[in-house]
Amino acid sequence: MSTALLEANGVCKRFGGVRALHKVSLTIHQGEIYGLIGPNGAGKTTLFNVLTGLYGASSGGFNFAGAPLDIGAPHLVAKAGIARTFQNIRLFANMTALENVMVGRHLRTHAGVIGAVLFNAATRAEEHAIQRRAVELLHYVGIADRANDLARNLSYGDQRRLEIARALATDPKLLALDEPAAGMNATETAALRTLVRGLRADGLTILLIEHDVKLVMGLCDRIAVLDYGEMIAEDVPEKVQRNPKVIEAYLGT
Amino acid sequence: MMMVLPPSRVKYFAGVALVATALLVLPFALSAAGTAWVRITNLAILFVFLSLGLNIVVGYAGLLDLGYVAFYAVGAYVYALLASPHFGMHLPFWVILPIGATLAGFFGVLLGAPTLKLRGDYLAIVTLGFGEIVRIFLNNLSQPINITNGPQGLAQIDPVRIGGMSLGQNGTLFGLNFSGPMKYYYLLLLLLLLVIVVNLRLQNSRIGRAWEAIREDEMAARAIGINTTRLKLLAFAMGASFGGVAGGMFSAIQGFISPESFVLTESVMILSMVVLGGMGNIWGVIAGAVLLSFVPEMLRYTVVPMQMALFKRLLIEPEVIRMLLFGLALVLMMRFRPAGLWPLRARQREFDKAVGE
Numbered sequence: 001m002s003t004a005l006l007e008a009n010g011v012c013k014r015f016g017g018v019r020a021l022h023k024v025s026l027t028i029h030q031g032e033i034y035g036l037i038g039p040n041g042a043g044k045t046t047l048f049n050v051l052t053g054l055y056g057a058s059s060g061g062f063n064f065a066g067a068p069l070d071i072g073a074p075h076l077v078a079k080a081g082i083a084r085t086f087q088n089i090r091l092f093a094n095m096t097a098l099e100n101v102m103v104g105r106h107l108r109t110h111a112g113v114i115g116a117v118l119f120n121a122a123t124r125a126e127e128h129a130i131q132r133r134a135v136e137l138l139h140y141v142g143i144a145d146r147a148n149d150l151a152r153n154l155s156y157g158d159q160r161r162l163e164i165a166r167a168l169a170t171d172p173k174l175l176a177l178d179e180p181a182a183g184m185n186a187t188e189t190a191a192l193r194t195l196v197r198g199l200r201a202d203g204l205t206i207l208l209i210e211h212d213v214k215l216v217m218g219l220c221d222r223i224a225v226l227d228y229g230e231m232i233a234e235d236v237p238e239k240v241q242r243n244p245k246v247i248e249a250y251l252g253t
Numbered sequence: 254m255m256m257v258l259p260p261s262r263v264k265y266f267a268g269v270a271l272v273a274t275a276l277l278v279l280p281f282a283l284s285a286a287g288t289a290w291v292r293i294t295n296l297a298i299l300f301v302f303l304s305l306g307l308n309i310v311v312g313y314a315g316l317l318d319l320g321y322v323a324f325y326a327v328g329a330y331v332y333a334l335l336a337s338p339h340f341g342m343h344l345p346f347w348v349i350l351p352i353g354a355t356l357a358g359f360f361g362v363l364l365g366a367p368t369l370k371l372r373g374d375y376l377a378i379v380t381l382g383f384g385e386i387v388r389i390f391l392n393n394l395s396q397p398i399n400i401t402n403g404p405q406g407l408a409q410i411d412p413v414r415i416g417g418m419s420l421g422q423n424g425t426l427f428g429l430n431f432s433g434p435m436k437y438y439y440l441l442l443l444l445l446l447l448v449i450v451v452n453l454r455l456q457n458s459r460i461g462r463a464w465e466a467i468r469e470d471e472m473a474a475r476a477i478g479i480n481t482t483r484l485k486l487l488a489f490a491m492g493a494s495f496g497g498v499a500g501g502m503f504s505a506i507q508g509f510i511s512p513e514s515f516v517l518t519e520s521v522m523i524l525s526m527v528v529l530g531g532m533g534n535i536w537g538v539i540a541g542a543v544l545l546s547f548v549p550e551m552l553r554y555t556v557v558p559m560q561m562a563l564f565k566r567l568l569i570e571p572e573v574i575r576m577l578l579f580g581l582a583l584v585l586m587m588r589f590r591p592a593g594l595w596p597l598r599a600r601q602r603e604f605d606k607a608v609g610e
Binding site: 074075084090095104 | 463
């Protein structure tokens with residue numbers, strides 16, 4: 001049995017009278033590809049936003065890598081080792097692909113104003129390392145040839161890849177992907193599948209929100225199903241597919 | 254040993270040498286046209302400082318600030334209070350300028366802290382109010398204790414002294430005759446070089462990239478671990494401190510300041526320089542500041558004689574023509590070059606050979 005990397009303990013989130021998340025508890029194991037599915041409005045992205053510190057939780061919380069996770073601010077979550085992508089791609093549109101990834105190194109580097117102004121040896125070495133790591137990551141996701149193009153000029157599939165590279169630049173333990181295959185054609189989806197498998201092979205744990213059921217069933221080790229903010233199933237794909245509650249949630253009665 | 258430079262480097266160094274020589278000789282040429290032109294150039298350099306400072310806040314971090322002149326005022330009053338008969342203090346300029354820059358930076362944080370969650374129009378309104386508050390304080394802080402001397406302003410401010418030499422007076426150096434404004438010009442040129450280097454290095458640094466990221470998409474910036482609170486305050490503080498230095502020099506050069514010099518129009522003017530030149534691009538911003546400083550002065554000297562020659566009388570006041578042209582320029586800009594005369598282009602980064610193939 002592998003160890004738990006992320007545990008959600010009774011996470012609730014209310015928006016006024018709307019119960020977006022209700023007592024969601026789940027466990028993601030180290031090295032797992034964990035899928036999160038559910039009908040539209042089930043609360044998948046809300047769970048992502050609570051987890052990554054964009055919204056506060058109404059109650060409940062998370063344990064991450066054996067310690068309680070401070071979800072008070074997004075940068076604290078990122079520092080703890082959780083990186084995410086967004087459902088509607090959020091790149092720094094007027095910066096180059098390379099710069100986008102370089103910004104991702106912000107968290108793990110230190111040069112301040114004085115270092116920048118003096119541009120001393122330590123700062124130069126750090127800048128060099130940031131750039132080298134960024135180029136490596138662009139190679140890794142396969143868009144190194146677009147390094148000097150503005151992010152907004154990249155194709156849709158490449159933008160998704162760039163967002164993943166930027167997230168990887170923060171040295172995460174857990175990578176949370178919010179509908180990475182949305183709007184992708186079959187070729188791009190296949191390439192994405194290879195990329196995600198490669199990430200896991202390199203030691204990352206992956207949390208995946210996805211609508212493409214074929215992709216989720218083929219890729220994930222375990223799947224959680226949300227419906228109206230509540231978790232109705234958490235199991236391996238074959239069992240989730242046969243779960244009557246899940247079938248009901250998706251097809252209605 | 255002979256160093257062989259590639260042709261592009263030779264061209265680069267030749268260009269730098271040419272510009273440097275031109276800048277060094279400029280005040281002599283201007284003096285021939287009248288010392289007034291040297292003074293105008295000095296003020297233009299101060300506006301370059303201000304525009305570059307505001308560019309950090311508006312251009313890099315994307316925070317619209319309409320009260321920037323407040324920091325200019327803080328720097329100016331710090332200098333005036335610490336080097337004039339008003340309090341009887343006469344500290345040297347190299348002590349006062351850092352104090353002014355620090356205090357202006359502190360005011361920057363003071364403005365930044367409550368406005369962290371605001372963007373765009375809302376931020377603009379609050380910063381506009383801040384600028385007015387500072388000016389009104391300066392106007393009224395003459396009672397019950399007379400700190401700022403109110404609307405009368407502060408006079409007899411010490412000029413900058415380096416060694417035993419006062420920059421306020423004429424003098425001879427190396428057998429050449431230097432007027433006061435000319436001496437200030439060289440000091441400002443030195444400071445300008447410093448300001449440009451600081452700006453360029455900040456832009457291409459970890460901090461500069463984080464500012465740009467905040468400008469592009471604040472939520473994404475937070476999600477990848479940028480502490481946006483800290484970095485926004487830093488942008489306000491850095492931008493403000495440039496304003497503080499410019500204010501200090503303004504005080505020293507003018508010898509007299511009053512709240513009237515720090516009105517909203519000035520903030521708008523500085524913002525126009527940044528926008529007209531090209532937000533985020535240092536060279537564009539400098540070009541914008543120089544252009545908007547000089548053109549009105551040129552008009553002042555040409556409009557009247559031209560009308561006299563053409564119509565034998567003055568039909569339109571120079572001030573009217575200035576605002577007319579200014580408005581026209583802004584409209585044309587927004588129509589044809591909305592990103593500024595010299596906009597920020599994507600910088601090509603040179604790949605490391607080891608990883609670049």
